[in-house]
Amino acid sequence: MRHRGTGYWLWTNTRLPFQTYEEVLGNGVQVEVRARISPLGFAQVFIGVYGRNGWAISEESHDRHGGEPRALALRWGVARAREIVLETQAFVAPHRVQLALGPVITDESVLALRCMEMTERERLKLKSDDAWIEYQAAKASVLTLMRSTKVDPRVWAEQKERLLQAIDRRACVQRAYLSCLRSMSAAEPQ
Known part of the structure; x- marks a missing residue:
């Protein structure tokens, strides 16, 4: 269970549809990225990184460019989440496998298969x-x-x-x- 911070609650708007990307890394860190299009046509991205215990390590929201597709904004958000995870993890020797997020899938049929x-x-x-x-x-x-x-x-x-x-x-x-x-x-x- 995630303990949401103010960053999440300030970003949330139940009237706007969004795409989401979620992953739990091998060390228990939970990553959540959401992207939506604002009523003015700007892509908006929420990036949440939560520890193993569910408490927020980082919550950010960004307004992107006007006319940017939601899928592209989601990909950008996952790249930013990757940076946050790398910044917050302890030192890992370069020859060791680093924590890496999975690919962003925006195709609805592929996502439906993943949810089965x-x-x-x-x-x-x-x-x-x-x-x-x-x-x-x-x-x-x-x-x-x-x-x-x-x-x-x-x-x-x-x-x-x-x-x-x-x-x-x-x-x-x-x-x-x-x-x-x-x-x-x-x-x-x-």
């Missing part, structure tokens, strides 16, 4: 597939930049960070998936 009742193994398999797809896309993007004759340093830094996040995400999800498979096979009678 699934076993832990099925849920982890979907996460594993998502992590693999994101890794492949990030790798292809970096390879394209490496083949270019001119690259903007900001674009390079963004794509490099995307690839590092994808690698870490894939390693975390694969570890959890393989652990689940091992525990399931150990639980089966011989």
Whole structure:
């Protein structure tokens, strides 16, 4: 259960529809990002990061550009949440897997599939597939930049960070998936 702070209550408006992204990281940190379009046409984003106990580590709200699609604002919010998580976590050696958020899914049919009742193994398999797809896309993007004759340093830094996040995400999800498979096979009678 999350203990909402004033940032959340000041942002909330039950009359406006929003898209949401939620994830619980391996260390118990809960991330929630919501995006909506204001009556004036501006994208508005709420970013909440909550500790294992549900208390707010950070709650932020941002007004984005006019005409920006809600899905794009949601992606920006998840990127900002990633920064907050990295800023607030204790030091982790660079050779260790870092905490990484999953990909933002805005397709309604895919989201509906994710909300179906699934076993832990099925849920982890979907996460594993998502992590693999994101890794492949990030790798292809970096390879394209490496083949270019001119690259903007900001674009390079963004794509490099995307690839590092994808690698870490894939390693975390694969570890959890393989652990689940091992525990399931150990639980089966011989």
